[in-house]
Amino acid sequence: MKKHHKFPSPIFNTIAVLVLATLACGILSGGGNGEDASLQQTLDALAITQAAHETLVAGEPIQPTEAIIIEEPVVPTEEIITEEPPQPTEEVVTQEPLPTETEVLEIPDALLEGISFSFAPQVAQRADAEIVPGENYGPDAMPGSNYPTHYKFTLRGYPVVDHFHTPTIIVYPVEEYRAISPQAAEIIAELEQIVRTRSAADMRELPFLPMWPANQIFGSNFEFVDFQNGSGMRILTMFGQDIFPINNSSLFYTFQGLTDDGRYYVSAVLPVTHPQLPGDSSVDDWPSFEQSWPAYSRETVSWLGDQPSTSFNPNLTDLDTMIATILVDR
Numbered sequence: 001m002k003k004h005h006k007f008p009s010p011i012f013n014t015i016a017v018l019v020l021a022t023l024a025c026g027i028l029s030g031g032g033n034g035e036d037a038s039l040q041q042t043l044d045a046l047a048i049t050q051a052a053h054e055t056l057v058a059g060e061p062i063q064p065t066e067a068i069i070i071e072e073p074v075v076p077t078e079e080i081i082t083e084e085p086p087q088p089t090e091e092v093v094t095q096e097p098l099p100t101e102t103e104v105l106e107i108p109d110a111l112l113e114g115i116s117f118s119f120a121p122q123v124a125q126r127a128d129a130e131i132v133p134g135e136n137y138g139p140d141a142m143p144g145s146n147y148p149t150h151y152k153f154t155l156r157g158y159p160v161v162d163h164f165h166t167p168t169i170i171v172y173p174v175e176e177y178r179a180i181s182p183q184a185a186e187i188i189a190e191l192e193q194i195v196r197t198r199s200a201a202d203m204r205e206l207p208f209l210p211m212w213p214a215n216q217i218f219g220s221n222f223e224f225v226d227f228q229n230g231s232g233m234r235i236l237t238m239f240g241q242d243i244f245p246i247n248n249s250s251l252f253y254t255f256q257g258l259t260d261d262g263r264y265y266v267s268a269v270l271p272v273t274h275p276q277l278p279g280d281s282s283v284d285d286w287p288s289f290e291q292s293w294p295a296y297s298r299e300t301v302s303w304l305g306d307q308p309s310t311s312f313n314p315n316l317t318d319l320d321t322m323i324a325t326i327l328v329d330r
Contacts (some may be wrong), residue, residue: 062174087248110144110153113330115119116173117153119322122172123314124167125157136180142209143183148176155270159314163271165252171328172209172265188258195231195258198224205257206235209267213240218246218297220304225255225320232257232266234320236304243293244281246300253316255323264328270319272312274304 058088110127119127134149155167178185190207194200205216221236234255238246255268283289297324309316 010175020180044099044110049293077268094142108325108327110169110195112151112153113293115151115153115328117169117219117322117326118317119155119256119325122152122159123318123322124155126154126284127169134176134180139182142213143181146180147184147210148173148180158271160271160273162249163252164250165269165271166229167270169266170210172267174263174265179248179266181211184209185236186209191232191258192262194233200224206254207235208254208256209265212239214241217243218301218302221316223320225257227257227324228265229261229264230257230259230264230326230328234268234323243290243297245283245289246297247278247281249280251277253319256325259328262263264330266326266328268323272316272319274307274312 019242033226081182086148109118109124110116110129112129113131117127130152132150132152134147134232136146138146150173151171158167160167174188178188187207187209194203194207202220203219205219206222208216217238217240218234219237221234223234225232232255234253235252236251238244238252240250244250251272253268253272255266255270255272257266258264260311261264
């Protein structure tokens with residue numbers, strides 16, 4: 001940076017000249033007053049001059065000879081922090097495995113004491129559940145008279161009406177049934193063999209509970225069906241104390257099965273019809289019918305086995321699906 005020197009301004013010079021002129025005049029006019037007076041006047045004049053100079057210096061702004069750049073201080077700008085929007089965490093979606101046909105629905109249509117199942121609307125509208133108290137009349141009682149306390153479901157809003165049988169599903173405790181009925185123990189053992197071997201070769205009669213005072217007249221449409229925690233077999237059949245035509249008032253679907261642990265026996269009796277079967281068991285010429293029974297039964301059983309499941313009412317596949325949803329969780 002260069003240093004700048006101040007020089008007396010024109011005003012200051014004028015004042016100084018006036019002071020000196022006054023002083024000179026005083027000296028000349030007082031020529032005989034002596035050196036002391038002259039000296040005093042000189043000092044006074046200098047004092048006046050000095051005071052005037054200081055006044056001028058104090059009041060006159062300094063004119064710089066070169067431009068002075070006044071840099072304004074840099075005001076730090078407030079740092080703007082841009083926050084990046086939070087990145088959404090990727091949601092981990094755990095897909096539940098799709099239910100299989102044999103899995104029970106989340107809310108079953110029928111439930112009692114840990115026993116549950118579901119059905120399609122075309123099969124039933126509801127199921128009434130009850131616990132049936134057992135009966136034990138001793139070892140000499142008629143077959144079917146003794147049975148343990150068991151669980152019974154009666155289907156309501158079922159599509160077949162005016163039938164000999166009521167649509168029901170029954171669950172029996174195996175050990176209790178064996179303990180009070182030798183006949184039931186034999187039936188259970190036969191079914192255990194069938195379920196274990198999954199063989200129904202040449203079968204015309206399926207082990208069946210409950211015990212009725214009648215016999216299976218025939219059996220057709222044999223199929224193994226697994227349920228939630230067990231397996232068994234279903235057939236189409238009729239029961240009677242004598243032979244009679246296969247008809248829509250007596251034909252029914254039955255399932256007989258066991259839980260995997262062998263503790264419970266599952267029995268279903270579900271009426272079915274077919275549009276090409278007669279409505280009832282009436283016979284015009286009984287002797288002729290009785291004589292033709294062997295050939296008639298073989299042909300009719302074979303014919304039933306060839307019919308598509310959708311031709312029956314209810315659809316046999318819908319009934320199989322309902323059986324497959326059964327769960328005995330006890």
